[in-house]
Amino acid sequence: MEEKIIYDGHIHIGVNRPMDPAKFLADSARAGIGGGLVLSPPPVGLPDAHGVDIPAKERMIMTRDFCEACGKTFFPCFWIDPIEKDAVSQVKLARQMGMRALKVICSHHAPSAGLPVYQEAAKYDLPILFHSGILWDGMESGKYNRPCEFECLQEVYGIRFALAHIAWPWTDECVALFGKLQNGCRNYGRKVDFFIDASPGTPDIYRKQVFRNFAFLGYDLTDRLISGIDSNIHNYNWEWGKYMLEFDRKMFADLNEEFRNFNGYLALESFRGSERPDLNRLFENSIHKNLLRFIGEKV
Numbered sequence: 001m002e003e004k005i006i007y008d009g010h011i012h013i014g015v016n017r018p019m020d021p022a023k024f025l026a027d028s029a030r031a032g033i034g035g036g037l038v039l040s041p042p043p044v045g046l047p048d049a050h051g052v053d054i055p056a057k058e059r060m061i062m063t064r065d066f067c068e069a070c071g072k073t074f075f076p077c078f079w080i081d082p083i084e085k086d087a088v089s090q091v092k093l094a095r096q097m098g099m100r101a102l103k104v105i106c107s108h109h110a111p112s113a114g115l116p117v118y119q120e121a122a123k124y125d126l127p128i129l130f131h132s133g134i135l136w137d138g139m140e141s142g143k144y145n146r147p148c149e150f151e152c153l154q155e156v157y158g159i160r161f162a163l164a165h166i167a168w169p170w171t172d173e174c175v176a177l178f179g180k181l182q183n184g185c186r187n188y189g190r191k192v193d194f195f196i197d198a199s200p201g202t203p204d205i206y207r208k209q210v211f212r213n214f215a216f217l218g219y220d221l222t223d224r225l226i227s228g229i230d231s232n233i234h235n236y237n238w239e240w241g242k243y244m245l246e247f248d249r250k251m252f253a254d255l256n257e258e259f260r261n262f263n264g265y266l267a268l269e270s271f272r273g274s275e276r277p278d279l280n281r282l283f284e285n286s287i288h289k290n291l292l293r294f295i296g297e298k299v
């Protein structure tokens, strides 16, 4: 039987650090990871760039070449600064260069400042992974990264996007936004495809509560949750990766038990009996399938 690949949907490339595909493959394999989304080094305007200015095209080439050296199961993602002057044209270039997604961190601008870039991304069917939640960037950026700031994304017809880290500590706001945008699609002619990136950043003690909230509110993440570690290619933290995968597997199994045995009314949406989503399947999809869905593969 073909062994199923476990994907990590959130792997960074830093600046000025050695890039060794063989070392990365060996390290990630120790966590059982066999594929993932590899995020390019950051644009120069971001704190993580530490002032190192690598031109957009070069960042794409570095990321593409690294992924190619790792095999067909690692996918390049271009980290774009949506308020750079030529950002809109960088989207088309990203598509041409084989990038499978865009990454955005709003350190110094509101999400809405990037709408023309997101429109362009939707046109080329490029999904966008947004940082959301408190941002340890040494800047005053929390106000840009609360989930409700991302309500503006509903203006972009056909956008596919994910909010990372379940927006910790604003996890309730993230759950509510998920419900709101789904409602917008059903009742107000919106078309958005909203994924959640489960990468930590969200501490262990919050994880069970937030996924319980999604489930008991009737918000189905079966095809919408992407597992990720938020480590990097240089020194992949396989021990943490292994720990997180086991933590989430057990957490979803426990929640599934609780969910099956709950006879009361589920708020907002009304799943009944066997129609309730299977949270073990949700977990399996989050590690095996949903990243592929996110980048537009048919699975």
Ligand SMILES: [Zn+2]
Residues within 6 Å of the ligand: 010, 012, 230
């Ligand atoms: Zn990250």
